[in-house]
Amino acid sequence: MSLPPPAGRQPTIKEVARRAEVSPMTVSRTLAGGSGVRPDLQERVLAAVRELGYHRNENARSLRPGQASGLIGVAITNLANPYYGTFCLGVEEVATQHGRRIILGNTGEDQARERQLVADFIGRQVEGLVVVPSGRDTEESDDDSPKGDQLSGEHLGRVPLVLASRQVPGIGADTVVLDDIGGARQGTERLLTAGHRRIGYLGNAVSVFTGQRRYRGFEQALAEHGLAADPALVQRDQQDVESARAATADLLDQPDSPTAIFSANNRNTIGALQEISRRLRTGTGPGDFPALVGFDSFELADLTPVPLTVIDHDARQLGAEAARLLFDRLPGGVQPEAPRTVELPVTLRVIRQ
CATH class of the missing domain: 3.40.50.2300 (Response regulator)
Incomplete structure (x- = not known):
């Protein structure tokens, strides 16, 4: 059986094929829906995908070798809440200053959806992630992954992560929260x-x-x-x-x-x-x-x-601070050694006596 790729590097489709003892074409067909692939081979391919933590590279056709995607993935929990729209504006402002764009996804407080969304972001070769973590597991998962495991370094590889508004036990990432x-x-x-x-x-x-x-x-x-x-x-x-x-x-x-x-x-x-x-x-x-x-x-x-x-x-400040922490981790940033937690202040404002 083939060895896993070095830590911090995303596995390739050829490495999945070697692990499953099939051809790269069989891997591609399995990931595209499995048409014409025997069920036993599909099972071997999917097992290898899980073991290696493989993510499809959705940008492979549009990126030259070594070219960065210029994308920052942002996951929020409630797209219907205008608060998160303001939060995303803060992330976007900082990302624009660094010549990056954001792509946005909604988890609906569902860890299964968050797991898929993060996988999609990684597949699109995002340079970093800003995530408002989901609060609960509302769908049955097809594996035994612990809650929050999709945000671990093992799954993200070298993609930097910043958590916003919430912390996740066991995830050593930069975090910005409120008081x-x-x-x-x-x-x-x-x-x-x-x-x-x-x-x-x-x-x-x-x-x-x-x-x-x-x-x-x-x-x-x-x-x-x-x-x-x-x-x-x-x-x-x-x-x-x-x-x-x-x-x-x-x-x-x-x-x-x-x-x-x-x-x-x-x-x-x-x-x-x-x-x-x-x-x-x-x-x-x-x-x-x-x-x-x-x-x-x-x-x-x-x-x-x-x-x-x-x-x-200021939700915009929350988003901007999360983005600043992230860009510290990207090439050209200060590259701090230990995870950081920033707590932003709040104020009481009387609307009507």
Whole structure:
């Protein structure tokens, strides 16, 4: 059996053929759909592909030998969220300064989709990757790869990686995050100082890095006032506006509904405002609606019908900082030895008293 290629170098189709003991043409036909290739040979080829970590080179016809692609792959988790559009603008601005272009992909918080997207990026010979890691595995995988394994150096070879907004255990990559814990603690403290004691919580998936940190900050603020989170007032796992609206309805329908709500991201805040606005229009629900403090700003926030404070930061700056970390790792950069973590500050901004 042939030896694997040296560490850091992408395997070739000829090396896959040697490992599978077939011709390069059989490998090509298998990867193109398997037409005319016996099932047993297809199995051998696919096994060799997995063992060697082979990725199809989608740019092979357009690139001269030794020519860089000029592409930076950017993976985000929610293409429908304008926040990530602003984030990508920050990445693109820095990439343009370095004469590169970005290609964008959406994972939908699904690690299986992230795994395929990263493989596609590598196949297109990207020079580097900026990834907002997905938070959970929502599809069955056909292998036993551990979560986040698609971001390991073993799979990426020499392609530099920067993680944005979230860290991944076991992945030693440069990372830029926000002060999630401190911001959530400050936001919850504002509600407590205003006299609120029944504070609802709207958050995203428990497995999401930012969701864990922001809930921790929420709990810390309550503990500093001798309180604990009431499970009846905690709604987590909302990934979109509609699920956040339904979760808000559940909170407001409780006999002793919360007087304030802390929201862990802008999708949850918008969902909460939609439900509150609906009840104001229809005259349903309690006479006084809860005050809101939410992480992340959003468009038209100043039209809120209830008191609102946002924990604000610049998504464009987040993207730009991630790109700067990446270009430090590319040829001509400073080439730091150890992985770096940058934590960006957040601020409280009162939208309506």
